[in-house]
Amino acid sequence: MTLVERIDQAPLLLQRWAVSFFPALLQPWVAMLISAAAIIGVFASLFALSTLAERKGLGRIQNRPGPNRVGPFGMLQPLADGIKMLIKEDIVPLRADKVLHFLAPIALIVPSLLVYSVLPIGRNLIAMQCQLGVLLFFAIGASTELSIFMAGWGSHNKYSLLGSIRAIAQMISYELPMVLAAVTVILATSSLDTVNIVEAQAGGFWAWHAFTPWGAIALLTFFICALAESNRAPFDLPEAESELIAGHLTEYSGFKYALFFMAEYLGMMAISGMAITLFLGGWQAPLPILNFIPSWMWFFGKLACFVVLFIWIRGTLPRLRADQLMNLAWKFLLPIALLNIGLAGLWVKSSGWIAWPISVILLGLAIVGLGRLLRGSRPRGGKRIYRYAD
Amino acid sequence: MPSFIFYLFALVTLGFGLLVVTARNPVTSALSLASSFVGLAALFISLDAYFIGIIQILVYAGAVMVLFLFIIMLMDIKAEEGKKTNNGALVGGCLLAVLLVLQVIMVSGAFHGERTVGDLDTAAAIGKAAGTELPTIANDLREGSLPDTKLMGYALFDRYGFHLQVVGLLLLVGTVGVVMLSKRDTAAKEAGN
Numbered sequence: 001m002t003l004v005e006r007i008d009q010a011p012l013l014l015q016r017w018a019v020s021f022f023p024a025l026l027q028p029w030v031a032m033l034i035s036a037a038a039i040i041g042v043f044a045s046l047f048a049l050s051t052l053a054e055r056k057g058l059g060r061i062q063n064r065p066g067p068n069r070v071g072p073f074g075m076l077q078p079l080a081d082g083i084k085m086l087i088k089e090d091i092v093p094l095r096a097d098k099v100l101h102f103l104a105p106i107a108l109i110v111p112s113l114l115v116y117s118v119l120p121i122g123r124n125l126i127a128m129q130c131q132l133g134v135l136l137f138f139a140i141g142a143s144t145e146l147s148i149f150m151a152g153w154g155s156h157n158k159y160s161l162l163g164s165i166r167a168i169a170q171m172i173s174y175e176l177p178m179v180l181a182a183v184t185v186i187l188a189t190s191s192l193d194t195v196n197i198v199e200a201q202a203g204g205f206w207a208w209h210a211f212t213p214w215g216a217i218a219l220l221t222f223f224i225c226a227l228a229e230s231n232r233a234p235f236d237l238p239e240a241e242s243e244l245i246a247g248h249l250t251e252y253s254g255f256k257y258a259l260f261f262m263a264e265y266l267g268m269m270a271i272s273g274m275a276i277t278l279f280l281g282g283w284q285a286p287l288p289i290l291n292f293i294p295s296w297m298w299f300f301g302k303l304a305c306f307v308v309l310f311i312w313i314r315g316t317l318p319r320l321r322a323d324q325l326m327n328l329a330w331k332f333l334l335p336i337a338l339l340n341i342g343l344a345g346l347w348v349k350s351s352g353w354i355a356w357p358i359s360v361i362l363l364g365l366a367i368v369g370l371g372r373l374l375r376g377s378r379p380r381g382g383k384r385i386y387r388y389a390d
Numbered sequence: 391m392p393s394f395i396f397y398l399f400a401l402v403t404l405g406f407g408l409l410v411v412t413a414r415n416p417v418t419s420a421l422s423l424a425s426s427f428v429g430l431a432a433l434f435i436s437l438d439a440y441f442i443g444i445i446q447i448l449v450y451a452g453a454v455m456v457l458f459l460f461i462i463m464l465m466d467i468k469a470e471e472g473k474k475t476n477n478g479a480l481v482g483g484c485l486l487a488v489l490l491v492l493q494v495i496m497v498s499g500a501f502h503g504e505r506t507v508g509d510l511d512t513a514a515a516i517g518k519a520a521g522t523e524l525p526t527i528a529n530d531l532r533e534g535s536l537p538d539t540k541l542m543g544y545a546l547f548d549r550y551g552f553h554l555q556v557v558g559l560l561l562l563v564g565t566v567g568v569v570m571l572s573k574r575d576t577a578a579k580e581a582g583n
Contacts, residue, residue: 100417109463132440139444142452146424149459153417165463172456192539 008294011038012124035127039116043216046303048078049267054311061315083260093156093251100154105252105259107147111140112266118278119273120195122283122296133194134186137274138179141229144267148238148248151260155251163247166322167238170228173329174235178225180337181218184344185209185278198282205286210279213359214344219279221337226275228329233314235325239264272306273299332370339366396437403429411483420458427451441539 006013015034022030052067055077059066067074092101118133120126130136145168152164186192187208189200197350201208209215238247249260276282281301283295320328343362347355406426413419427450434443546554 085436097417100421130440134443135441135444135448139452142448143428145452145456146459149456149463150421153463160565161463165460168460172453351419 004292006061008296009125011122011296014094032127035117038319039127040113043113043116043266043269044262046269047262048082048289050265050269050307050311051081051261052078053307054314057308057311058315061312065090082258083149084282085255088254089258090254091251095151096156096251098155100150101216101251102154102256104147104151104154105256105263107150108144108263109259109266111147112142112263112270113275115140115270116266116273118194119270120198120282121273121299122294125134125283125296126195129193131197132192134182134192134197134274134278137194138175138182139271140271141267142175151252152248157251159245160248160250163238165252167231167247170231170235170237170325170329173326174225174228174333177221177329177333177337178229180334180341181221181225182255182274184214184218187341187344188212188214190347194277194282198277198284201281202284204288205281208279208281208284208286212347213356213363214340215265215279216349217336217340217363218344221333221340222279224328224333226268226271227310228325229312230271230310231264232268232310234317234320236314236319237322237325268310269303272303275306276302332374335340335370336363336366339363396433399429399432402426403433409414413506416462420455420462423458424451427455441542 001009015031015038018034019027019031027074054076056066056074067077070076092098115137117127118130118142120138148164148167148171152160152162152167155161185197189197191197191200205211210219227233231238239249240247252260276299283299285291285293285295285298339362343355343359346358403426406422406429409422410419410426427446431443431446431451432436434440434446
């Protein structure tokens with residue numbers, strides 16, 4: 001094993017070294033525990049870093065310094081936030097369903113961490129290789145809707161309940177085009193295993209699925225849905241504290257609120273990780289010459305790019321209205337994703353450059369046509385009509 | 391250890407299943423149903439039926455439960471208190487359960503002569519000695535890597551492709567019907583106003 005390979009496999013070697021201290025009977029359990037602990041440790045600290053990056057980045061976009069008081073350049077701000085959240089009073093409404101109110105953040109954080117088990121973070125670095133990794137990812141991701149319901153119902157507050165209806169409606173609407181966008185990759189690689197999907201994109205950036213006509217559109221669809229699924233701007237209606245009273249989070253304070261906050265960032269990073277795995281070559285280097293850089297560094301580098309993109313979009317785009325949100329999902333993204341599956345099938349069957357012009361023409365027509373339809377659904381120019389506000 | 395996990399998840403499934411029927415609060419019932427589905431999915435996965443297990447979570451614990459929850463949230467269903475138990479339904483339910491148990495006994499009795507995985511193992515050993523390979527599914531079963539997604543896909547889209555399309559058409563008719571009904575309601579309301 002050369003030095004480059006050793007560094008590449010360092011986390012795995014470390015795990016094996018730690019496991020070797022235990023008796024053979026306990027070893028599989030210890031290995032599992034170490035994988036879980038590593039995922040929790042790494043991604044929780046990434047959560048802290050990305051909150052800092054977000055506040056700094058948003059500050060820069062909004063022409064203000066951002067947090068700069070705690071530690072050098074405000075680096076210790078996440079730590080201070082964490083301590084503040086921990087020692088805050090935890091307020092539970094008097095008539096709340098105590099059990100549901102308590103369970104909701106836990107039921108949200110567990111699936112948010114569980115989805116990382118099927119993401120290949122580097123070569124051979126995956127907590128649980130499963131034949132149905134992609135399906136498992138979406139299945140676990142879908143169960144977060146239950147916890148949003150628990151939060152909304154358990155709070156015994158009509159604004160919480162309305163907020164959770166809104167959040168769940170948004171999540172189930174955007175889940176559909178997201179899964180359909182992922183189907184194209186499953187069709188092309190004929191595998192549901194995340195490791196196989198990454199290995200199918202070996203060789204350089206031209207082999208990545210994002211550089212095929214269907215892959216580019218699927219990645220865009222997936223990314224828009226990822227924004228909505230993780231409740232990020234411009235789709236952050238579930239938690240629009242300035243207009244919509246923070247939705248299902250209204251009655252949460254202290255560390256329970258911090259858990260919701262953490263689950264949002266963890267979900268954002270998990271979905272970005274899935275987008276990287278499906279479309280951007282996972283841990284593969286963009287050029288074969290760059291293979292000496294450890295595979296996990298490529299994964300985390302791509303992940304950092306995604307996080308920056310999320311922050312940039314949050315600082316740039318205004319929030320959508322609820323009906324615009326639903327129209328975008330059902331009348332634009334869903335038909336595009338369905339058409340895209342057909343084009344992926346064409347690409348697989350024709351296996352050549354003939355699919356390029358056909359795909360570009362069909363997708364262009366579909367995007368322009370659907371875009372016009374969407375625009376036609378509201379009056380253009382002239383006076384705005386306020387239906388409910390008069 | 392596997393048997394311990396089996397008993398744990400069987401207990402989860404049955405316990406929450408019981409809670410679904412006995413709980414007075416509809417929200418408790420719905421969430422217990424979701425937990426029961428998760429327990430059932432774990433049982434499927436422990437039987438190496440990964441696809442069914444994961445689909446169980448995706449479809450039942452995900453989609454179907456969300457439908458239930460939407461109904462609860464929109465209708466504002468309150469906990470039923472002091473309501474008498476419906477004796478007829480109780481007797482009917484018990485009868486149905488007994489019938490199901492009888493059916494399971496009969497089906498498992500009918501399968502008694504069939505080969506089990508253990509038999510396949512010995513058959514594979516004999517086959518290897520004779521220099522012939524068993525069919526792929528048996529091999530995959532032996533290696534514990536049965537591609538159940540592919541089997542399911544072939545069965546659904548190849549063998550039962552026509553039936554699947556009929557079911558799809560039925561669902562489409564249902565969807566169109568719902569849209570029509572809700573549209574007519576709004577149209578009537580607007581005409582009334």
